[in-house]
Amino acid sequence: MPSRNHPPANDRYYTPGRPVRFKNRFRGFLPVVVDVETGGFEPQNDALLEVAVILLEYNDGIMAPGDRFSTHVVPFEGANIDQKSLEITGIDPYHPLRAARAEREALEYICTPIRAAIREQGCSRAILVGHNSFFDLSFVNAAVARTGYKHNPFHPFSSIDTVSLSAMVYGQTVLARALDAAGIAWESSEAHSAVYDTEKTAELFCTIINTWESLHADRTAGA
Numbered sequence: 354m355p356s357r358n359h360p361p362a363n364d365r366y367y368t369p370g371r372p373v374r375f376k377n378r379f380r381g382f383l384p385v386v387v388d389v390e391t392g393g394f395e396p397q398n399d400a401l402l403e404v405a406v407i408l409l410e411y412n413d414g415i416m417a418p419g420d421r422f423s424t425h426v427v428p429f430e431g432a433n434i435d436q437k438s439l440e441i442t443g444i445d446p447y448h449p450l451r452a453a454r455a456e457r458e459a460l461e462y463i464c465t466p467i468r469a470a471i472r473e474q475g476c477s478r479a480i481l482v483g484h485n486s487f488f489d490l491s492f493v494n495a496a497v498a499r500t501g502y503k504h505n506p507f508h509p510f511s512s513i514d515t516v517s518l519s520a521m522v523y524g525q526t527v528l529a530r531a532l533d534a535a536g537i538a539w540e541s542s543e544a545h546s547a548v549y550d551t552e553k554t555a556e557l558f559c560t561i562i563n564t565w566e567s568l569h570a571d572r573t574a575g576a
Contacts, residue, residue: 374411374474374475375409375411375474375476376474376475376476376477379476379480381476381477381478382476382477382478382479382480382508382511383467383470383471383474383476383478383479383480383506384409384479384480384482384513384558385406385407385408385409385467385470385479385480385481385482385506385507386406386407386409386418386482386483386551386554386555386558387404387405387406387407387481387482387483387486387489387490387493387551388404388405388483388484388489388547388548388550388551388554389401389402389403389404389405389488389489389492389493389547390402390403390442390444390545390546390547391438391492392428392432392433392434392435392438392439392446393433393434393435393438394488395433396491396492396494396495397495398432398433399432399433399434399435399438400426400428400429400432400433400434400446401426401428401429401456401459401492401495401496402425402426402428402434402442402444402446403423403424403425403426403442403444403546403547404423404424404426404459404463404493404547405421405422405423405547405548405550405551406421406422406423406463406466406467406551407419407420407421407551407552407555408420408421408466408467408470409555409558409559414566415559415563416558416559416562416563416566417559418552418555418556418559420466421548421551421552422462422463422466423463423547423548423551424453424454424459424462424463425444425451425452425453425454425459426453426454426455426456426459426496427446427453427454427455427456427459428446429456429496429499434446441545442545442546443545443546456496456499456500457500457501457502459496460493460496460497460500460502460505461502461504464502464504464505464506467479467506467507468504468506471506478506478507478508479506479507479508480507480508480511480512480513481493481507481508481512481513482512482513482515482554482555482558483512483513483514483515483554484514484515484516484528484550484554484557485514485516486512486513486514486515486516487512487514489512490507490510490512493505493507494507494509513558515528515531515554515557515558515561518558518561519531519534519535519557519561522535522561522564523535528544528550528553528554528557529541529544531557532553532556532557535556535557535560535561536560537553537556537557537560539553
């Protein structure tokens with residue numbers, strides 16, 4: 354008799370032989386990995402400078418990073434930009450070759466493929482996955498509010514934080530240390546690029562989820 358904590362495999366999203374869909378795994382939500390680079394820590398006042406997004410996919414029941422999208426963002430009018438933040442990220446907000454988009458255009462650029470993935474997976478909306486996810490979500494929400502953007506696919510306050518997951522699994526909260534504990538390569542010289550940080554956060558999230566599924570499947574099989 355299966356235990357209360359480990360129900361029969363045919364009651365779960367990972368049933369062998371059945372395609373895994375995100376709507377079955379995350380209660381109707383589509384997890385989307387996001388990282389932002391900013392001009393400070395205050396989403397209402399500090400500039401959003403870069404956004405990177407990675408969609409996830411299941412291949413033979415294994416979650417893996419999929420399509421990715423990124424854009425530089427033009428600081429909104431009156432935005433604060435802390436020089437110390439620029440020194441960390443290496444971003445020059447006004448470089449003539451930066452090819453940045455205005456906030457509303459940047460939101461549409463990253464949200465359009467997310468909405469398409471939501472429809473494809475039969476999900477209700479997206480849920481942001483990030484390392485300190487509240488930070489990334491707060492800047493996305495602030496940009497949505499400033500621009501009056503009406504097609505935001507993300508849940509407005511729920512998110513999945515790889516800091517919490519890493520603390521539980523590896524006893525680590527810093528991204529570089531969590532990646533090291535998970536056996537994932539990390540180049541400190543590439544850190545604080547939205548694209549690179551998103552890629553590594555996606556790898557970390559997939560590793561944690563896949564490890565959990567493997568352990569859970571073994572327990573279920575032996576129940």
